[in-house]
Amino acid sequence: MSNLALDTDSEIVDLEEGDVAALGALRPVPRISVQAFCETESVANPIERAASDRRMTKAHVKVHMGGVPTAIEFYQSAATPNLIILESREEPRQLIASLQRLAEVCDQSTRVVVIGHYNDVWLYRELMRTGISEYVVAPISMADVVSVIAAIFVDPNAAPIGRSIAFVGAKGGVGSSTIAHNVAWAMSTLFTSEVVVADMDLAFGTANINFDQDPAQGIAEAVFAPDRIDEVYLDRLLAQCAERLSLLAAPSTLDRTYDFDAEAFSQLIDTAQRTAPCVVLDVPHIWCGWSKTTLTQADEIVITATPELANLRNTKNLVDTLRRLRPNDPPPRLIINQAGVPKRPEISIEDFAEPLGIEPLAVIPFEPQLFGSASNNGRMLGEMDAQNAIVQSINEMAHVLTGRAESRQRKKSGLEGILERLKIKR
Numbered sequence: 001m002s003n004l005a006l007d008t009d010s011e012i013v014d015l016e017e018g019d020v021a022a023l024g025a026l027r028p029v030p031r032i033s034v035q036a037f038c039e040t041e042s043v044a045n046p047i048e049r050a051a052s053d054r055r056m057t058k059a060h061v062k063v064h065m066g067g068v069p070t071a072i073e074f075y076q077s078a079a080t081p082n083l084i085i086l087e088s089r090e091e092p093r094q095l096i097a098s099l100q101r102l103a104e105v106c107d108q109s110t111r112v113v114v115i116g117h118y119n120d121v122w123l124y125r126e127l128m129r130t131g132i133s134e135y136v137v138a139p140i141s142m143a144d145v146v147s148v149i150a151a152i153f154v155d156p157n158a159a160p161i162g163r164s165i166a167f168v169g170a171k172g173g174v175g176s177s178t179i180a181h182n183v184a185w186a187m188s189t190l191f192t193s194e195v196v197v198a199d200m201d202l203a204f205g206t207a208n209i210n211f212d213q214d215p216a217q218g219i220a221e222a223v224f225a226p227d228r229i230d231e232v233y234l235d236r237l238l239a240q241c242a243e244r245l246s247l248l249a250a251p252s253t254l255d256r257t258y259d260f261d262a263e264a265f266s267q268l269i270d271t272a273q274r275t276a277p278c279v280v281l282d283v284p285h286i287w288c289g290w291s292k293t294t295l296t297q298a299d300e301i302v303i304t305a306t307p308e309l310a311n312l313r314n315t316k317n318l319v320d321t322l323r324r325l326r327p328n329d330p331p332p333r334l335i336i337n338q339a340g341v342p343k344r345p346e347i348s349i350e351d352f353a354e355p356l357g358i359e360p361l362a363v364i365p366f367e368p369q370l371f372g373s374a375s376n377n378g379r380m381l382g383e384m385d386a387q388n389a390i391v392q393s394i395n396e397m398a399h400v401l402t403g404r405a406e407s408r409q410r411k412k413s414g415l416e417g418i419l420e421r422l423k424i425k426r
């Protein structure tokens with residue numbers, strides 16, 4: 001395996017588990033401008049890191065050093081942004097006096113967050129009374145920064161935003177779409193919750209075949225008319241596949257080519273997330289501007305791979321790249337599919353997972369009879385044979401991906417740990 005670049009990435013900064021969970025629950029921050037004036041690197045750094053978090057991609061953030069005096073100087077001549085973040089090491093009374101000077105150059109609509117070094121109740125009350133949006137005591141983490149900004153700018157009365165789960169194959173034909181469709185179906189039937197599937201493989205997508213649908217319109221309509229997309233328009237493009245499952249089908253024709261810019265699907269995905277609690281994105285196996293954006297922005301990523309070398313190399317590259325692009329998110333999920341093809345030499349599950357540092361969420365055996373008859377009949381696996389072990393695995397994936405249960409793999413490894421200890425005793 002010497003041709004594989006399998007070195008582990010040391011650049012990734014470890015986040016506390018609580019931080020990852022807190023961030024996971026946050027909704028994206030809107031297009032606001034933020035300027036920060038810091039006195040210490042230990043406050044400037046988490047703000048810089050927050051600025052590159054995927055939930056902050058729409059916000060425009062600039063970090064200056066220099067604290068309140070620099071801000072006052074700066075806004076003598078410049079307009080104030082939507083949010084100013086100020087770090088100050090001044091003692092409470094001095095800080096209040098400095099902020100009063102800032103207020104003279106600050107627009108009424110600008111919100112101000114202060115990061116101070118005094119944990120002082122009088123100061124906190126005084127700041128709130130003067131209209132400061134939040135006072136946070138240093139040290140702060142990047143998750144604190146994103147949370148504070150989201151608390152101010154994400155409207156708590158807005159409709160809740162759905163979770164997006166992007167499925168992508170490590171190679172063509174590994175079964176990524178089939179798994180995406182079946183997991184989506186399981187989510188909609190098990191949890192009686194609305195699910196939208198978007199087939200992003202415009203030229204060759206198979207969701208229409210798998211769900212036995214032949215809609216006149218679908219995802220192409222939306223992506224070629226981004227200005228028209230709103231919830232009502234999207235609703236008209238959805239094909240109903242099951243009681244709570246609807247599909248944005250691909251045209252699966254070649255009359256035109258499908259070259260899109262990097263943000264082409266963003267509006268569509270945003271809108272879908274406002275209409276359904278769960279949006280499953282069937283992303284084709286390509287690496288281009290919009291596929292990269294889609295994967296980077298998704299709440300969860302599921303990579304499907306078969307246990308052979310090119311899949312391992314591609315999975316490793318995907319995992320490393322996505323970890324770099326999403327440093328504040330858990331790594332992508334891994335599904336090993338089509339395991340145990342007769343007479344095919346395969347990489348063992350342990351050898352496949354080890355260089356990735358990811359336990360597979362599921363290992364699905366090669367079952368041509370079940371998969372073949374399901375797709376030929378336009379039925380889901382759960383409709384063909386609800387008791388099949390593969391269907392149980394798919395149901396379990398649906399649980400984990402909607403945050404309802406942890407992977408059985410992990411529980412099993414706990415049990416293995418106990419067995420290991422028993423062995424040693426003997």
Ligand SMILES: Nc1ncnc2c1ncn2[C@@H]1O[C@H](COP(=O)(O)OP(=O)(O)OP(=O)(O)O)[C@@H](O)[C@H]1O
Binds near residue numbers: 337338365369
């Ligand atoms: N575990 C399995 N056992 C047997 N056949 C399978 C299995 N998983 C998927 N298949 C079959 O493999 C074929 C390819 O699946 P699918 O179209 O879902 O793959 P894909 O990764 O989305 O491919 P593409 O690169 O074309 O998007 C389908 O015919 C599907 O029924």
Ligand SMILES: [Mg+2]
Binds near residue numbers: 201
């Ligand atoms: Mg596919």
